[in-house]
Amino acid sequence: MSSKEYNIECRDDIIRIPDVSTGLRFARSWGLNTKGIKAKDEIIKVLLIEWDKTHHRPEDDESGIVLHQDLLYHRGNTEKLMKLYDKVLNFYKDLPVNFQQNLNSIFPDVEKTSKFKRSELLSPECYILVAGEATSGKSSLINLLLEADILPTSSIKCTQTVCEIRKSKDGRKKAICFGTNGGKEVKIDLSTMEGQKKLKSNITCEDENGDNPFDKIEIYWPTNVIEEGLVIIDTPGFGEIQMHQSFQKYLSKSCGFIYVVNTSNAGGVQRGRLKDFLRNVVNTLDEEFNPSSTLFVCNKWDVVPMKDRDEIKRNIVYKLEPIFQGLREEQIFYFSTTEAKRAMEYGAMDPAHKDFISKGLHNLFPASLRKQLNSHYCWLSQIVKRANYTLKVSKTIDAVDKQEMTKQMEEIKRNMHALGEKSKQTIEDLRRELQYEIIQLHKTTSEVLSSPSMRSILNDWKQDECPRPGNYKKLAKEAADKISSKVSAELNKWEKEQRVVHSLKEKMIKKFKRDCDLLEDQIESIEGTFLGEHDKKIVRDLYKSIKKQAPVKSIWKKAKRDDVDEIKGLGGAVAVVCSAIASNKQFKEKFKSYKKENSTKKMAEATDLFIESIVHGNELQDKISHYLKKLVKGVDEIAKKIPEFLKADSQLLEKLTQSVRQADDNLHTMYPQFISSGQTMQGELDLFFVYHIMDMDYRLSDVEWDRKDLLGSGSFADVYKGHLKLSSHTEIVALKYCKDPLSERVVSDILLEDRTLSSVRASPYYLI
Ligand SMILES: Nc1nc2c(ncn2[C@@H]2O[C@H](COP(=O)(O)OP(=O)(O)OP(=O)(O)O)[C@@H](O)[C@H]2O)c(=O)[nH]1
Ligand SMILES: [Mg+2]
Structure with a gap:
């Protein structure tokens, strides 16, 4: 667009004016005095002052990150989960010793492990890892989110050690630098400029071997962006192949990831480089890897010429998709940290920045928190499922001649x-x-x-x-x-x-x-x-x-x-x-x-x-x-698991045979009660999973359907023919509609069916 065609329709358009002459043109047409103005920044200020006089300033509430709500919601969920831990533990303690032993032969010390896992929920920390090539703008992005200039940024590789950034609990600004190999700790007061300078120098310094003397640096900063419990990790940029050692450590304990891609650099995803890096990530995380808790920030978008942008976007998606299966385009953000920062200085918010917060971070944080909950659900659910199985088998055995x-x-x-x-x-x-x-x-x-x-x-x-x-x-x-x-x-x-x-x-x-x-x-x-x-x-x-x-x-x-x-x-x-x-x-x-x-x-x-x-x-x-x-x-895992299961089952059978032989055993009178409480327990866990953890493939509103198109009716659901609206086409699907609201009684069966169908069907199956 030439500067003549440029139009100002909102406050942000002023911040984005392409050059001084365009600014001057508007200033004159608005009847403003432009004498002596030579720089773009100056004319922007003049125009903004005029704009704000005639328009209401936008409310700032939208721009803040409403993470607080996500965290409150998460805390509510952790409390529910803690109650579920208590219930499962009580259920476990009530089981006859035989059954407890059986569980312990498969899972490591059920009671102790569960108590330990439960205690983890009391002070949960969720790490969000910011990673990317050197000088892609990771530290600049974090500074932008914190609305502060605490991390050093430079056009040559500069972050040399990992920084963990947390919300300061007491409002004090401080940093703790941990020396390598258990070396000495250095505390820095960040309320002074001197302290901030010292922090930057500690983050960037290198010894003669090119190594930083600190293992990690913890930064505590008063901010509304990071709520207690969230930790943002700034990492040194990666080179061509090597991955910073400390990075590997963080990889497995992080629940969310932000990859910063430098789009000014050969279109961003350079041949091999990002791929090699992501290869390491995907390899390390393996089965734990979950693309939904990942965002890509394609930074330095200001440097990419308008005419190349579409092509670069296509190229980035094309290169990332094979590595990140399940990647959605909504997880990729194209923007410029520099422009966003500039807009902020003018009291405005760059639309792409706003999008990154409202659509990116607002989805990333809950997804990361959900991922954390899921590991607890899996643990509890495995125990209860196995207990239910052994109880059922015992009951059947008991009933036979x-x-x-x-x-x-x-x-x-x-x-x-x-x-x-x-x-x-x-x-x-x-x-x-x-x-x-x-x-x-x-x-x-x-x-x-x-x-x-x-x-x-x-x-x-x-x-x-x-x-x-x-x-x-x-x-x-x-x-x-x-x-x-x-x-x-x-x-x-x-x-x-x-x-x-x-x-x-x-x-x-x-x-x-x-x-x-x-x-x-x-x-x-x-x-x-x-x-x-x-x-x-x-x-x-x-x-x-x-x-x-x-x-x-x-x-x-x-x-x-x-x-x-x-x-x-x-x-x-x-x-x-x-x-x-x-x-x-x-x-x-x-x-x-x-x-x-x-x-x-x-x-x-x-x-x-x-x-x-x-x-x-x-x-x-x-x-x-x-x-x-x-x-x-996986073969190794199976190698370990198969004999373990067989051993546990043989032991169980041995015990059961004995109890069947002992006529005085009165266990059979208690089976119905145990089985019923086990199933209720499973139902409660599964309900929690469906409501608070599960990633839905689609929403009901994505399907067009009519009650007239009834295909069949089962014990707890009716099946209708529907049309699922996908981005490029619609697909015919079978829609299962529960007759009653989801309850502990039916949820486990529905989940089981979902898992069974999605693993055996060649054609897609969606749970809505
Ligand atoms: N043009 C432009 N420059 C940017 C943008 N974001 C960051 N930069 C500049 O890019 C350089 C690198 O930024 P950093 O934030 O230090 O990058 P980093 O990824 O933390 O780099 P390392 O810590 O060395 O890995 C700095 O000179 C920034 O000013 C952007 O959106 N546009
Ligand atoms: Mg950096």
Whole structure:
């Protein structure tokens, strides 16, 4: 839009005027004195004063983050959850000792663990991790949210240690810097400019090895943005491959993530860089990874020319989608921290900033808090489900003819024993096979890397690809990054052509999928022997939840996905070796005499050293082993779980057989009461889950339906034909409409059905 076409319709339009002359044009047309005004800022101020005289200032209440309500709601939920802990613990304590022992043989010390988990709820802290490339604007974004200038920002990499930012409880502004390796603590009073300067210098300082002397720095700041219990984590930017060590630590304990992407830099998602980083994130979190508690801020949008914006947006979505499956476009925000800050200085709020708060943070925080609650729900629910299962089995046993029962029991025990042996054998086979493949793959990779053709590609460095001369230790780190990036890319290319890992994966999957599926089916059928059809479903559900939503079948499905390769590729496995080489003495020495003139030669020599160390060191084999094990991850878990379950079940059966033999046992009179309270307990937990934790796929308002289109009627629900409105099209769905309001009585069955349907149906199934 040319400046002539520019129009002012609201206060924010004044702040965004493109240049001084446009501002002057408006000022004159409004009859204002413009004498002596030369800068854009000056004319903006004049126009704003005039605007505010004639218009009401917008109320500020909208701009504040109403996090307080989210937290109050969360606290209410934690209180409810604590009551549920008490109820489950009472239910557990009332159970006969046999049943308690059975639970303890599967879950680690039920009573102690539950009490510990409950105590965690008393002072819950939810970490929101802000991460991204160096100089993408992470610290600037946090400063903007805090409406303060406490974190250092700079156009060259500057945050060198992790900062935890909390709301100050007593209104005092302070920081505590924790020295590395248990070093001394330094306290800083932030109420003075001097203190603030000291903080910035502690966050940015580096010793001669390029390391910061602090493990972390805690900052306490009076703010309305962060409520008590929320901790915002500012992190050092990541380099090409290496991830700051301390970052890894925070990754697993964070419940929300904000990734800052630098859009001024080759469109934001640079080749490999962000992907490598996210690969690490997704790998570390693995099953725990939840895309809904993640936001992307595509920052420095002011620098991106108008004409390129659509293309860059498309490109970003295109690159992020394969890594973050389930990513929604609403989770990505394009804005400029600089412009938002400027608007704030004028007492206004940039619309994109407003959107980020109202649509981004307002969804992120509750989603992160929900994620925290979910781990508690899973724990309690597993215990109650298992208890209910054992109670039901016992009741059935009790009702059958005793002689017949003893016979049947013996047979089941025999089957279980055989199955246990078989499962051990299967897993043993898999491990052996894996070990063999690791050695083979290491050999092949070493050969490829040492081959003359690969060497000539890897040793060919252009001057503009080489690092700029500087401190030799830093240079060594940068060079190691660059070399490992190149090696990683070439190896991935080689893998794409040769598909060595791909066929290896296929082979292993084929070999073990059948055995594992069979094991799982057999165990289910044994466990379900004493139960009716409906209860057999419960057994399956129990398995699923205990194995952390990672049943054998879906593990294989995941392992089969090809797109995972690029992120978790073989090249990536090799590239991680680079952190060791950067501190290798011989490698560092190379860079002492490094100059612009000899840079390409030095890089070629360093590459030789790098490859030598990969080929001859132990690390590559370790990494390949780690990499291959990741591909078949879950098998180990099953390996551990199957014998555990079988053992627990054998023990249970043993105990039950005994009690059946003892005629004086009066347990049977108590079954109905136990079973009923167990089911109520499960119902209460599931209701809590549905109302306060569950992420709904869609809302009822997303479906068009008519009561005339009744497809069928069940015991607790009617099924209607409906049309689900999706962004690009509508889809025909079956809408199940509960006859009664959701209650403890029916909720568990509905959830069970939801889980069963969504895991077996090929076509999409939605719970609304
Ligand atoms: N043009 C423009 N510059 C920005 C924007 N946001 C931040 N910057 C600038 O980018 C530079 C880096 O910002 P920081 O906030 O220090 O970035 P960071 O991600 O914390 O960097 P590290 O701590 O080094 O990883 C600074 O010079 C900021 O002023 C933006 O939206 N637009
Ligand atoms: Mg920073």
